[in-house]
Amino acid sequence: MALNLTLKPFERVIVNGCMLRNGGRKSTIIVETRADIIRETDLLKPDAATTPVKAVYFLIQSALVDAEGRDKAAKAAQQRLAVLATTFSPELRGHVFTAANNVSLGEYFTALRDLRPLLAREAEVLAAPAEAPA
Template sequence: MALQLTLKPFERLVINGCVVRNSTRKSTIVIETKADVVRGQDLLSKKAAVTPVNQAYFLVQTALTDPALQDKLRKPIQQQLAALATAFGPPNVHCVFEAANFVSQGDFYKALRALRPLMKREAEILGANVPRPASLRDEMERDGQHVVQEEEPAYRREAG
């Protein structure tokens, strides 16, 4: 079964570890074979991974976006998830077990999806102390990496 994605202008996604960015217009792509796909909005920067759930999410994300590291990261991910299982009770602990099961099966995307409700719950518990994830562009600029300047789309210039 094919995966159809509609991308917003300049939206990024990672397909099997390769970062792809849409151009200036909304477009639709169809992925016809099995591939690991993550939208840019679902990626967490390393600097934002400061809480236990975010750290687990980042490890799973890294395994998903870099298949060469999957075997090496499986044990640290399971250890992080085991620690989370003691921190959460019903009704949230099932998300941890679900994520651990998916990691054991090698389905890292479903493990990410299982952790998202825990990220929300953790943010509720910690309140305003949870840092907001920075965009990949912001992080690259802070780290001094080269970032290609994009022309601002016309619809953004007119709206402002």
């Protein structure tokens, strides 16, 4: 099944570790074979990996874009996912297990997508004001 990738003007995308930038017009690229693809908007900068879920996201992202360091990043991501599995509620824990399974299968972008609900929950928790002691 082909992937239709519609790019906005000057939007960047990484394909198999190579950064590409679209020209000045909206365009569609059809990817007909398997490739590791991630849009620039889905990339997390290294200095933004400041929370446990973001750190795992960054490791999986690194496995996706860096074929040479893939095994090391994937192993580190699996170890951190194991820790995350003990911190989230049962409703969200399934996302951790699904992400870990996708990392094992080499489906790194799918694993990143699995982490989105965890990123949202983490942001909610960290944005909540601290309660005053009783």
